[in-house]
Amino acid sequence: MGVILRNLQNVVQLRRARLRRDVETLRHILGVQKFDLGIICVDNRKIQHLNRLYRKRNEPTDVLSFPFYEDLRPGKLPCALHRDEFNLGDVFLGVEYVMQQCKESSCDFHGTLTVVAAHGICHLLGYRHETEEEWDEMFQRESYILSEFNRLTGSHLEPLTKRSTQDR
Secondary structure (H helix, E strand, C coil): CCEEEEECCCCCCCCHHHHHHHHHHHHHHHCCCCCEEEEEEECHHHHHHHHHHHHCCCCCCCEEEEECCCCCCCCCCCCCCCHHHCEEEEEEEEHHHHHHHHHHHCCCHHHHHHHHHHHHHHHHCCCCCCCHHHHHHHHHHHHHHHHHHHHHHCCCCCCCCCCCCCCC
16 A cells, blocks of 8 residues: 655646655554555646635635545544555645745745645545634644654644634
């Protein structure tokens, strides 16, 4: 089981090996190493198209997640019965959008990309943030994941925001 990493854009220079390593570390922390996971890096045009098509929002965004298990409860791992069910789904990273946000806030691009990937993977695992309670639950999970990631890698990553009024 593994990470399928596709870079479908050529706007932002991407360190694919680092992103793959970071996503593998996130999978280890979450205990989902036996599940396949797609990470697709796209530009603003593509992420905006997907955002418009699936969320009715005609604007680029940082991440969109498409879970294989749509009704998964937060904190529960999928019960895969057959080989082709060992799949979490796909995370589309709007790397051009993330790069623009990093330039505006003077943040490290690759570290931020890891944080955004963690957020997307949480969505694949049933976490949502449509209510304050859901946001708190997801924020706690992301904080734990990133603190473990920091412990294992010597990084200093934090969730991007403590509160969000904007649905991702």
